Amino acid sequence: MINIFQNYGADLLLGLGNTLLCSVIALFFSLIIGSMFAIFETTPIKALRIIARIYIEVFRNIPLLVITMFFYVVIPLMVAKIDGFTAGTIGLTIYTSAFIAETVRSGINSVESGQMEGARANGMTFWQAMRYIILPQAFRYVIPPLGNQFINLVKNSSVLAFVAGFDLMYQGNVIASNSLQTINTYMAVGVLYLVITMPLSYYMRHLEKKLA
Amino acid sequence: MLNDFINAYSLMNLRYLLAGLGITIFVSIISIIGSYIIGAILGIIRYVKIKYLSAVVGFVIDLIRNLPLLLIIFFIYFGLPSIGLKPSSIWATIIAMIVFESAMLAEIVRSGIQAVDWGQMEGARANGLTYTQALWHIILPQAMKKMIPAIVSQFISLIKDTSLATIIVLPDVMHNTQIVYGQNTNYIIPMFLMLAIMYFVVCYALSLVSRYLEKRMA
Amino acid sequence: MKKIIRYIGVMAALCAALIVLTSCGAKPLSEQNVLTNSEKSNTITWGVKADTKLFGLMDIKDNRIKGFEVDIAKALTKQVLGSKGQAKFVQVTSQTRIPLLANGNIDGIIATMTITPEREKQVDFTNSYFDAGQALLVKKGSPIHNVKDLNQKGKTVLGVVGSNSVENIGKYAPKARLLQLSDYAQALTALKSGQGDALTTDNGILYGMAAENPGYVVVGGTFTEEPYGIAVNQGQTEFRQSLNTALAKIEKSGEYNRILKKWFGNVPGFNYEEAKR
Known part of the structure; x- marks a missing residue:
């Protein structure tokens, strides 16, 4: 395993960088999209609620790989060419945003409903109350689950390997078939994943305890 | 375009996809049963804090939980033979799924048990139950109820994640779809649509069952 | 500070565990004789492609892999084990074929695999059965x-x-x-x-x-020479030799040409006369 790091260190680091980059981008956009649909789900407007429900149910119940392959293979046939990294990041964003929407929604629901009523009674609109009163409190509840979503994102980003997205897993596959040291290569890849995910998950557990 | 759809959904192609879906479901069911049992045992071991054992189990669970499933699949498929086992791609997937999902479930079980009010344990002990009796009769049934949504959504993930095993040539519905559109690339769009529908129907049905269970138990 | 030390400790333990695992994992190839095993079970297990038209392609109608390499493998099996010999096929990809051979899941790879010096460090090849470029x-x-x-x-x-x-x-x-x-x-x-x-x-x-x-x-024509060989595990000399003998036999008897013609005879751009043996 050490010799894999020695011989292919640069390739592995490139993969690690791409894995991190795509996870961060996907987290950023899925937070925005996910929160949007979570708010849609809690609005009084029925049409928005239905749209949000459909979005969440559809993308929670279809494999990430299918969504990603769809963007890599089908979208270029119909719309425009997108490369593997982009297709993978879009797939990850859409998939994760459905889960984040669920998390944020339960966060919003866990804020007492009296607060919304009080804010409305004080003359705030629904959106103002959401923005200034409910969401700031909801986000405190959902920080630990969101942290877990980010860990999932890093792990799930391995799907980029299927679409030549130059992530850590893709580099691992290429190195494994060049060096023919399959197990050693995947061990090295595993260590690099753990370097990102292990500290995060211990920190999240610590945070959960603190917030509980 | 419409012609592609009609041709793509020929009886032969659909039968081939359904055969793949059968493999997906078979692998999922065996993995769900296996990981449910092992996950519950590991979760309880972690909760009851047996000296050393719980710490070691906890560390291994953390390791597995923090690795991508794809990597676990590779380790099982390429690694197990070096200790003398030669699983087919179907059994390799099942083993990988059980290893990964039981680690995920163990964590759900542990935090589910912890979420049950500690006073209940004390109350049960005060009434003369042993620790094991209290755990088995008082704590676990309540914890299980609370865990249902998390466990079912983990099972839904499991079904979806079997698609990753196409990389070790598991003949599941994802693989069979790729074989069909690999032979005639006009079928790409219809095949993807059908693939998404098949996964959706299976996973959504399971989530409806979970909602029903939640309501009944509440 | 305490946390950092604990984190470093965890990572160190992890690396130690992995290194131990790696050193256990590197076991030598099985020392069994593939030829004797095959004769005992009357079966040779071949790794073939299932996504490659003409060479090895999954037939959706009956869920069987069909192609030039599959037919050659069947013919070779009959030569090595006699007319009742069974050829079993396992689907491989370029990524999975060498690990599967090294692990003993398959006895031989006949899957559009070029004989190269790099690969000869890992596996042994028979004589070429198809000259691609x-x-x-x-x-x-x-x-x-x-x-x-x-x-x-x-x-x-x-x-x-x-x-x-x-x-x-x-x-x-x-x-x-x-x-x-x-x-x-x-x-x-x-x-x-x-x-x-x-x-x-x-x-x-x-x-x-x-x-x-x-x-x-x-x-653009071909810009390299790619002779395809059957890969077997290193040290399986008897098995390799018996495959070479079998290959020579089917080339001589015309069975090779019959199989070649069956798959490549009508392929536009492919010169059958040049490729036949």
Whole structure:
């Protein structure tokens, strides 16, 4: 395993960088999209609620790989060419945003409903109350689950390997078939994943305890 | 375009996809049963804090939980033979799924048990139950109820994640779809649509069952 | 500070555990004799492709893999084990074939595998059973006519992880960007989706793709020589020799030519007379 790091260190680091980059981008956009649909789900407007429900149910119940392959293979046939990294990041964003929407929604629901009523009674609109009163409190509840979503994102980003997205897993596959040291290569890849995910998950557990 | 759809959904192609879906479901069911049992045992071991054992189990669970499933699949498929086992791609997937999902479930079980009010344990002990009796009769049934949504959504993930095993040539519905559109690339769009529908129907049905269970138990 | 120390401790323990595991994992290849085992079980297990037209392709009708390599493997099995010998087929990809052979899941690889010095360090090859050469598949009307046209910034070539052709293209068109997909079905789909300018691999495979996809053509002739061999584990000399003898026999008896003609006789661009043995 050490010799894999020695011989292919640069390739592995490139993969690690791409894995991190795509996870961060996907987290950023899925937070925005996910929160949007979570708010849609809690609005009084029925049409928005239905749209949000459909979005969440559809993308929670279809494999990430299918969504990603769809963007890599089908979208270029119909719309425009997108490369593997982009297709993978879009797939990850859409998939994760459905889960984040669920998390944020339960966060919003866990804020007492009296607060919304009080804010409305004080003359705030629904959106103002959401923005200034409910969401700031909801986000405190959902920080630990969101942290877990980010860990999932890093792990799930391995799907980029299927679409030549130059992530850590893709580099691992290429190195494994060049060096023919399959197990050693995947061990090295595993260590690099753990370097990102292990500290995060211990920190999240610590945070959960603190917030509980 | 419409012609592609009609041709793509020929009886032969659909039968081939359904055969793949059968493999997906078979692998999922065996993995769900296996990981449910092992996950519950590991979760309880972690909760009851047996000296050393719980710490070691906890560390291994953390390791597995923090690795991508794809990597676990590779380790099982390429690694197990070096200790003398030669699983087919179907059994390799099942083993990988059980290893990964039981680690995920163990964590759900542990935090589910912890979420049950500690006073209940004390109350049960005060009434003369042993620790094991209290755990088995008082704590676990309540914890299980609370865990249902998390466990079912983990099972839904499991079904979806079997698609990753196409990389070790598991003949599941994802693989069979790729074989069909690999032979005639006009079928790409219809095949993807059908693939998404098949996964959706299976996973959504399971989530409806979970909602029903939640309501009944509440 | 305490936390940092604890974290470092955890990572150190982890690395130690992995190194121990790695050293256990590196066990030598099985010392069994594949030939004797095959004779005992009356079966040879072959790793074949299932996504490669003409060589090994899954038939959706009956869920069996069919192609030139499958037929050659069947003929060789009959020669080695006698007329009642069974050939079993396991589907492999370029990525999974060598690990599966090393692990003993399969006895031999007959899966469009070029004999190269690099691979000979890992496996042993029989004599060549098919002489391919690397070529390019492009969309009809593409500005790419040969491998030199690809050697520019901004051109993307598609290949398959673990295949020899992706290494070659690095030598012939170092300026092109290379994307490695997991199998040929994926690579062809990626080409059709416009993810690359050309798909590169051996001409035999590309002819199969072009025959099925009228909008695509094989261009530029071959720019490498790619003799395909059957790979067996190192040290399985008896098994390798018996395969070589069997191959010579079916070449002499005309069975080889019959199988070649069956699969390649009507392929446009393929010269049967030149390839027959």
